[in-house]
Amino acid sequence: xxxxxxxxxxxxxxxxARRGRTGRIAPYGFVAPFFVLFAAFGLxxxxxxxxxxxxRVELQTSDRxxxxxxxxxxxxxxxxxxxxxxxxxxxxxxxxxxxxLLMALGLAHLLNYKLRGRSFFRVAMLLPYATSVAAATLxxxxxxxxDYGLINWVLSxxxxxxxxxxxxxxxxxxxxxxxxxxxxxxxxxxxxxxGMQAIPGELYESAAVDGASRWQQFRHxxxxxxxxxxxxxxxxxxxxxxxxxxxxxxxEGNAGGGISHQYQTLGLYxxxxxxxxxxxxxxxxxxxxxxxxxxxxxLLNAAIAARRNRTDR
Amino acid sequence: xxxxxxSPLQGGPLAYAVLAAATLISAFPFYWTLVxxxxxxxxxxxxxxxLTPGPNxxxxxxxxxxxxxxxxxxxxxLVVSATVTAGVVLSSTLAGFxxxxxxxxxxxxxxxxxxxxxxxxxxxxVIPLFMVIVKLDLQNKLPAVILPSLVSAFGVFFMRQYLVxxxxxxxxxxxxxxxxxxxxxxxxxxxxxARPGMAVLGMLTFMATWNDFFWPIVALSSQNPTVxxxxxxxxxxxxxxxxxxxxxxxxxxxxVLLVFALLGRQIVGGIMQGAVKG
Numbered sequence: 001x002x003x004x005x006x007x008x009x010x011x012x013x014x015x016x017a018r019r020g021r022t023g024r025i026a027p028y029g030f031v032a033p034f035f036v037l038f039a040a041f042g043l044x045x046x047x048x049x050x051x052x053x054x055x056r057v058e059l060q061t062s063d064r065x066x067x068x069x070x071x072x073x074x075x076x077x078x079x080x081x082x083x084x085x086x087x088x089x090x091x092x093x094x095x096x097x098x099x100x101l102l103m104a105l106g107l108a109h110l111l112n113y114k115l116r117g118r119s120f121f122r123v124a125m126l127l128p129y130a131t132s133v134a135a136a137t138l139x140x141x142x143x144x145x146x147d148y149g150l151i152n153w154v155l156s157x158x159x160x161x162x163x164x165x166x167x168x169x170x171x172x173x174x175x176x177x178x179x180x181x182x183x184x185x186x187x188x189x190x191x192x193x194x195g196m197q198a199i200p201g202e203l204y205e206s207a208a209v210d211g212a213s214r215w216q217q218f219r220h221x222x223x224x225x226x227x228x229x230x231x232x233x234x235x236x237x238x239x240x241x242x243x244x245x246x247x248x249x250x251x252e253g254n255a256g257g258g259i260s261h262q263y264q265t266l267g268l269y270x271x272x273x274x275x276x277x278x279x280x281x282x283x284x285x286x287x288x289x290x291x292x293x294x295x296x297x298x299l300l301n302a303a304i305a306a307r308r309n310r311t312d313r
Numbered sequence: 314x315x316x317x318x319x320s321p322l323q324g325g326p327l328a329y330a331v332l333a334a335a336t337l338i339s340a341f342p343f344y345w346t347l348v349x350x351x352x353x354x355x356x357x358x359x360x361x362x363x364l365t366p367g368p369n370x371x372x373x374x375x376x377x378x379x380x381x382x383x384x385x386x387x388x389x390x391l392v393v394s395a396t397v398t399a400g401v402v403l404s405s406t407l408a409g410f411x412x413x414x415x416x417x418x419x420x421x422x423x424x425x426x427x428x429x430x431x432x433x434x435x436x437x438x439v440i441p442l443f444m445v446i447v448k449l450d451l452q453n454k455l456p457a458v459i460l461p462s463l464v465s466a467f468g469v470f471f472m473r474q475y476l477v478x479x480x481x482x483x484x485x486x487x488x489x490x491x492x493x494x495x496x497x498x499x500x501x502x503x504x505x506x507a508r509p510g511m512a513v514l515g516m517l518t519f520m521a522t523w524n525d526f527f528w529p530i531v532a533l534s535s536q537n538p539t540v541x542x543x544x545x546x547x548x549x550x551x552x553x554x555x556x557x558x559x560x561x562x563x564x565x566x567x568x569v570l571l572v573f574a575l576l577g578r579q580i581v582g583g584i585m586q587g588a589v590k591g
Contacts, residue, residue: 038464045439127339138559148357186335246526287439
């Protein structure tokens with residue numbers, strides 16, 4: 001890396017003599033406030049989780065740790081609720097990430113046009129991002145209410161049957177995914193927009209001269225130019241989906257993720273193990289499984305991106 | 314073959330129609346929060362829902378303030394968000410400057426560690442963090458929420474990227490030739506140049522901290538909550554009163570909406586800027 005080799009080079013010849021010892025120590029003073037707190041509250045817990053996950057630790061007596069080896073992990077694999085949560089995390093992740101990113105791509109394309117009031121539209125798209133998980137979920141939980149919810153009322157006025165957005169597995173997962181999609185679509189649209197603005201305008205002009213339709217321009221100029229940004233958003237959204245917590249917690253207000261755990265995610269399962277059942281050690285094991293899952297997904301992503309690059313050339 | 318009639322970047326009526334629809338979808342939940350917060354629970358539990366605001370807004374706001382300690386919660390959230398924002402902006406600017414412009418042994422490694430941890434989910438550290446907080450006897454106290462958030466790896470990375478571009482090396486060299494100490498250079502050269510980046514980082518940090526949910530709910534009780542924790546307990550009454558839940562939601566959302574109304578454009582700019590560089 002260029003930065004590491006630059007770091008080893010002696011200071012440029014202009015450095016005056018008085019930059020002796022203090023000059024060499026001073027940079028550490030600048031990074032110290034960050035690194036002291038970062039080490040204590042960021043890095044240490046990260047590493048210590050692995051150690052905790054190999055012990056029995058209960059919430060009320062978190063000082064006491066009994067060695068268990070891999071027992072927390074094997075118990076996890078025997079727990080049908082763990083597999084249920086893993087499956088739900090996957091389906092809710094797909095249900096929220098795929099439509100979210102596709103819509104964001106379309107919106108970004110529109111926002112990239114010359115439009116009157118386009119900064120108004122941009123701010124409007126980002127409005128949901130300003131809300132908290134808690135506020136957004138509480139509002140949507142009401143809109144999705146079974147008996148008096150606005151969405152079922154709309155369905156009934158157009159002659160459709162009401163849907164049980166709480167108890168039904170797919171319907172409740174769609175409900176939870178809707179909150180995620182609503183909050184993040186505009187944010188991702190802006191990320192795509194930023195990427196689109198880095199694509200040179202001449203590419204579009206020459207495509208137009210060649211007779212490419214707008215759709216063809218989008219397909220053959222925008223998408224290829226945007227590929228690194230798309231990979232970035234896919235990675236970030238995937239990581240976000242793996243950790244989904246607030247939305248399923250507040251959708252009905254319990255840590256079980258619905259009466260039959262129909263929308264309990266891994267994040268919620270972790271919280272339930274730790275703070276409803278008081279098993280901190282087991283919760284730590286869940287955290288590590290989530291981490292491994294994310295690493296796996298990131299590697300998968302990188303592999304797919306690398307392969308697509310090769311086939312393109 | 315035909316040339317496109319409009320310039321390729323000119324938006325047509327369809328673009329306006331779709332964007333208008335998207336704007337409505339973005340804004341509707343806010344409007345509906347206001348509607349529900351200004352009605353009675355009975356009105357909300359009727360087969361034909363109310364679609365316009367009613368007369369009960371102030372009554373419901375009063376109830377919400379009383380029920381889940383929302384007054385305390387708002388104050389707590391303000392204290393937490395302001396302290397965290399100040400801490401993150403200051404520590405990130407200091408470290409970002411060092412990473413961008415100073416040469417020191419181990420710089421590359423330290424930066425790599427900082428950036429590397431940005432991808433790791435916060436849940437991974439939550440359990441030991443909780444044990445630390447219990448050990449320090451900080452459970453249910455505000456420092457439990459403030460301390461772990463005072464620094465941010467993203468903030469350091471953001472300020473570094475900003476200063477690499479915004480701060481010319483010559484400016485620092487000039488300060489050195491004049492015999493200024495590094496701290497002096499930081500105060501009178503770096504800080505003024507860094508201000509726009511600090512403002513963007515500050516806004517993003519304030520919003521994120523105000524809206525943070527996972528860690529506060531673990532570290533704080535409903536007796537001394539932040540506003541997000543209070544919202545959770547509002548929803549869990551014996552007979553949840555929907556209009557009061559929505560009144561509380563309105564109170565918890567208004568401050569951020571206010572920031573957004575004033576600084577929306579800058580926030581949009583900041584996110585797009587961060588995206589290109591990230």
